[in-house]
Amino acid sequence: MLKWTEATAPAGAWKDGRFYFPARVYYEDTDAGGIVYYANYLKFAERARTEFLRVIGFNQQPGWKRTTGRIVVRHCEIDYRRRPF
Numbered sequence: 001m002l003k004w005t006e007a008t009a010p011a012g013a014w015k016d017g018r019f020y021f022p023a024r025v026y027y028e029d030t031d032a033g034g035i036v037y038y039a040n041y042l043k044f045a046e047r048a049r050t051e052f053l054r055v056i057g058f059n060q061q062p063g064w065k066r067t068t069g070r071i072v073v074r075h076c077e078i079d080y081r082r083r084p085f
Contacts, residue, residue, distance in 0.1 A: 010051050012051040012055055019048070019052050019055065021044075021047070023047065038078075038080060046073070
């Protein structure tokens with residue numbers, strides 16, 4: 001049985017049928033106006049995807065050792081909304 005330590009435990013949790021991932025936004029992720037740089041949302045989404053797989057118990061490591069069974073992003077589409085000021 002795999003035992004999680006605080007450093008290796010999955011981040012995020014299921015609540016009300018949804019997966020919630022707490023993302024910390026650093027100053028380096030933003031522009032001078034404090035707005036997150038648009039491409040960084042993809043990094044946040046990828047981190048959430050990885051943590052989601054960990055929470056449901058899917059181990060990605062065996063897939064990297066074989067030629068099949070990998071989960072990769074094939075397509076990504078983002079619609080950005082203007083933040084109300």
